[in-house]
Amino acid sequence: MxxxxxxxxxxxxxxxxxxxxxxxxxxxxxxxxxxxxxxxxxxxxxFGWIGHIANDPIKHPDLFPLLTDGMQRYKALNAEFDGTLFDAEGGAIVWRATPEETQAVIDRQRQAGTRTRAMSKQELQQHLPALANPPELAAHSEEDVSWYxxxxxxxxxxxxxxxxxxxxxxxxxxxxxxxxxxxxxxxxxxxxxxxxxxxxxxxxxxxxxxxxxxxxxxLYTSPSTYIELSAELPDFTPVLQTPDIEMRSLGLGNFALAENPPETDDPAELERIGAQIVQAVKDTFTNAGQVELLSIHVGQRPASxxxxxxxxxxxxxxxxxxxxxxxxxxxxxxxxxxxxxxxxxxxxxxxxx
Incomplete structure (x- = not known):
């Protein structure tokens, strides 16, 4: 060759x-x-989330095996780099609007063969003590990772x-x-x-x-909104997906969030999304302090x-x-x-x- x-x-x-x-x-x-x-x-x-827990194996039966396969391939790739390509720790914590909906996520993930487990309110508070109103039940995957x-x-x-x-x-x-x-x-x-x-x-x-x-x-492009902000919050390792935000820590008080794209090209619409996300972070965490929007971009992802x-x-x-x-x-x-x-x-x- x-x-x-x-x-x-x-x-x-x-x-x-x-x-x-x-x-x-x-x-x-x-x-x-x-x-x-x-x-x-x-x-x-x-957003850099390598995982399966946010996807429904029943609604996406063809895609879901590709996601779990991708996770295994990244683990093997990380081993080629002696574990230095990315931090394999972290996992992901997800909850929906009601405990019943969250339990459905756990059940479907388990039926698909993943090691998703239930996380109680008390355990969740230990992982994320700054949460303002932790739910009674969350889904936790130790297999998911995130990186930049x-x-x-x-x-x-x-x-x-x-x-x-x-x-x-x-x-x-x-x-x-x-x-x-x-x-x-x-x-x-x-x-x-x-x-x-x-x-x-x-x-x-x-x-x-x-x-x-x-x-x-x-082929076509699929837009998505990527946001970075700073907040007076302790850094946390899991990816967090709630009914209001999808968020992960970048370290040193900086955080990345994913959001749906704006419906129009009006710059005011993007500003509205940024302000909405800042407020959602303040509502999600107690004593978030000064939450400052650092950047917001709409990326055009390739799709087929x-x-x-x-x-x-x-x-x-x-x-x-x-x-x-x-x-x-x-x-x-x-x-x-x-x-x-x-x-x-x-x-x-x-x-x-």
Whole structure:
């Protein structure tokens, strides 16, 4: 594989994961991104929750196994890094509007084979003593973890560079360079960066890049709101999902929250969401003190009409691939494995010929 080159376009979590796995397989990998740093687009505004407890295995029977598979893949990946890729501790605590609804979450999770358990009000108060009105019952998963995607991406890219890969930033791809359905590489303005294989992991940009070859590609973007704020609260390790907030600690009194996107493009709508979240945090915790909104962003997550994660050749090509899906962070290892397997098979068939 050492003589075969791969251009991976997009240095988000999916692109970085693909580049990492390919360079470990012996390919010569170059990772491109239009931003000035890796993980600087949608991945930077991802909530970074790797878990299953927030998803209903009955309502999402096809997606749920992919989520649990993704969790196991991340545990294996973390072991490759001797446990330094992310903190495997934390878990997640979830409750719904009524104890009956929360119990239903616990029951469905257990039926799906997870180790979700019931947490009493007293135990919950021990975990989160600052809660203003703790519920009588919560669901707890020790298996869920959360982390800041750009830090994980940086560690993956560090290995890529250490193993001889290259990273090219501030470089926006304009098109594939194609001859008779063979991809010669990528085109950036008037310059062509040649490679044996090309992988498009550009998130929401995948659709426009493959549209000349797949007009009915079925790719779209799904918006989500990512918020960071500071509060005079003790840091806590579990992800917290209540009827009002989805929140995790970033450390040092800073917290990340996920929220539904605004219904309009009016900036006032985004300001309203920010103010609403600040108030929800104050209502959730006793003595939250000064709660300050630090940032609020709407990210455009890549998505497909298919449940299966997108990891396949572009229509009509054998050496150009498209990768990415929603939920992208948790499915990134699976997507990377699928892409790596297909490229390796193509490389071996070339060697046989």
């Amino acid at each position: 050492q003589n075969l080159s791969v251009n991976v376009i997009g240095a988000g979590i999916t692109g970085a994961m693909i580049a990492y796995k390919l360079v470990r397989q012996g390919f010569k990998v170059t990772l491109f991104d239009a931003n000035h740093c890796v993980g600087g687009d949608v991945s930077r505004t991802s 995607p750009p830090k994980v991406i940086e560690k993956l890219v560090d290995v890529l560079i250490r193993l001889g890969g290259d990273v090219v930033l501030n470089s926006s791809m304009s098109a594939l360079d194609v001859t008779d359905h063979h991809c010669n590489g990528i085109r950036m303005n008037d310059e062509v960066f040649a490679s044996d294989f090309t992988v498009l992991a550009t998130g929401g940009g995948n659709g426009s890049l493959i549209a000349p070859y797949e007009p009915k590609h079925g 009409h298919l449940i299966e994660p997108l990891a396949r050749p572009i229509n009509g090509f054998s050496n150009a691939f498209v990768a990415g899906s929603h939920p992208g962070v948790i499915l990134a290892p699976l997507i990377a494995e699928k892409i790596c397997t297909q490229i390796t098979e193509q490389a071996l068939s070339r060697a046989v010929v």
